[in-house]
Amino acid sequence: MINSINRRTKQTARIVIIGAGPSGIAAATRLLEQGFKNVSILEAEDRIGGRICTVPFGDSVVDKGAQWCHGETGNVVYQLVKDLNVLDRTGDVMKAMNFVRSNKEVLSNENAFILAAAFEGSLPTSPNETNGSLGDHLTNNYWNALSMSPPVDQTIAKEMLETGKKLRCSFTASDNLFEVSKRAHLEFEMSDGEFLLNWKDKGYRSFLKLLMKAKPNAVDDLGLLNGRVRLNKRLAEINYASDIQVKLRCNDGEVLTADHVICTVSLGVLKEQHSQLFVPALPEAKVRAIKGLKMGTVNKFYFEYATQPLPDDWIGANFLWLEKDLDELRGSERFWLESVFGFHRVLHQPRLLQGWIIGEHARYMETLTEEEVLEGLQWLFRKFLPFNMPQPQRFLRTQWNSNPSFRGSYSSRTNYTDELRTGPWDLATPLLDQSGRPKVQFAGEASSNTHFSSVHGAVEAGWREADRLNEYYSSRNKL
Template structure:
């Protein structure tokens, strides 16, 4: 008899765990999904000429990347044409930093982050403090004598926002210096897009639906999934037999032998005190407190036709001091942290703006039409040489406002260092009196080195599925061994 397995969340980790279990014959399985769709923070939607990804967008790297390994078999990837580190840096008065200077400043930043890793690993402070020290020291050298103070400061503020969007931090002074190195980059192309298909392709591959083929045996995961099910309590000492009882907000109750919880760290932070009965052990609470999740949002603008010239890839925004003071005094001061607008591959008429941190959360609370108008204000202010029409449509992400996510992805913060916690602590299962795991944890936040990524999330889903598979394989082997032993003993008795 196969165990009753309950998976909370149908994002990348949940889908990976479910498909792995189903492939191995574990079909006594139920998925509880709070949204009305499969995907979690993978959310591909139709928009303009093709699709856009409101959440996960790129496959980051090729070597030791399970997403690349799965997708490359079907030739679904293309290198992103827009390189976010190479855009023309444009000031709020419409002028541009000379390319030679912008390349030199950007090269300095990458050099600080790449060539001082040994020193950073021993640093006892924030990533921001480390970078600022190195940046200021470098500017005092003759090599950077041609760059004035104002330009350097404006660039530093831009790069700060750019780096925040990579980490999902509110500030690089929140990001741990040595913790920054916990993330492992996969070698190879770091910005692989999905052409005109979107990141949902990886879910279709996991469910054996892509590419469509009569020889495939697709997994109809919807048959296992109960949608719009917000979990309100996980009782993990529900009975003497060690079963788990899960209650949803609509008062439906599901009993299981094992639960794989893939809730985002943002949801765990908000609800862990009431979500688990009995209360979580201290090591798990500390992990939830110490690991950090931030907000990164996108702002999509569709135009009837491109107003930009051929070959133009976008712009990065640098604020002059007086302009910055003016917008900080405005009602939409959150616009300060929109750090750029860039073209979208396979979307000829679309620009995507990026914003992160506390101002991203403020943007989410603003009226949608105000956000659209503010984006247009920014484009017209920085691109004074172009005639910019009104967009024909606008779409934004709101990852923090959604109570089923409460954030975009995780990073290692100064609090992580202070509490001395790791993803390994968050991944530890809750076990019954016999030491059998009854509640397991998966999701990008539980990966030691590939946190914040889909490939990390998938690996953790497989990890927890394999944990159960190995438990029951051992039980089956012991059962068969006992049968053989009993049969042998009976034959010996008959000889007497």
């Protein structure tokens, strides 16, 4: 039996990938392109895509998960599609959003510009400034920057700082910026170029189609992966005790065996399930990474109206809370609305609006009924907007944390991660047998050192693990 495993080749090695999100799809397609023949994916949900989830809504589609391709240089998603005319530049449209206070006062463009510039200019940039939290750094530098700007009302400046922090939390899926590691902020590699590239009216799923080389308009065509993805197959146990093969038990009782497993489930799933999922228990360094990295929550709202409800010169609004209104809100049942930081029009979907909520309140919102959520949001509109909003025809909210296939939105590195001296690199370390053969490998966005939390990070991680196997088989053939 041991001999048979050593005799495996790219033609015969059995590779099972757990999860059909962008990382799993990237790993599978790359392996097939590298000449591996026996590659399959087990996916818990009844669809592929994972946190890329494009659904029909309004006049075309919306993305419940990943929506933007963030940057160009060094972004593998952009590099793959840049000549195909599938992406559209958002430009400065989003920067034209209004800032509106809870007494319906709209900030002048001039004040909004001064405050937004002070906020943006206060983000850490020097590689020597790695200690402490992003929140502390931003707060100190914001007030310093403002002391050198034209005078602005200090009460409004404070409200702006709080809203800016919430907006920033949506980048890191953090509950607050005081938990975010400044080191991680600096080590995250931003890709240069347009930051908000959108997929026109086709959604992020069009990228997956390209990755799989599938027909763009044939819903069920998986291109290279046709016949290789098993949906509704939730893994209950990955038993890697033996050096001969990995045994995989699904929730429905089916048992499969593999020579190599690439696990791409989210950090949230690992946090909740790693102690039951892996037999034997994972090594300490891996558990430390799973504990130490953060899986945060960002959720979206989509509203469909008969016609666009905003005045022509409104792209959207960010909410600034007056202290007394916030105190009142915090004492009410609508306390969760504090973390809805803004909403805006949806590009290529003229009748829609999209809103955002972060952190603990995003998780709380998931426990409410859709009617309660919509009622709360309409109250928020009435509280802030100096015009009336009609009743939407349709409403959709996301619930990424409640879903057992995700348990959150995306990962980040906190001060606690740094304290444990762990990071994505520990998550990415494969489990090897005694001869050095990879038995279980880990991909997924949270395992990317420099692009965690993004689709391009997830894709790179999938490729990294495909390449690891390819190198293993290529170097063995040279022996």
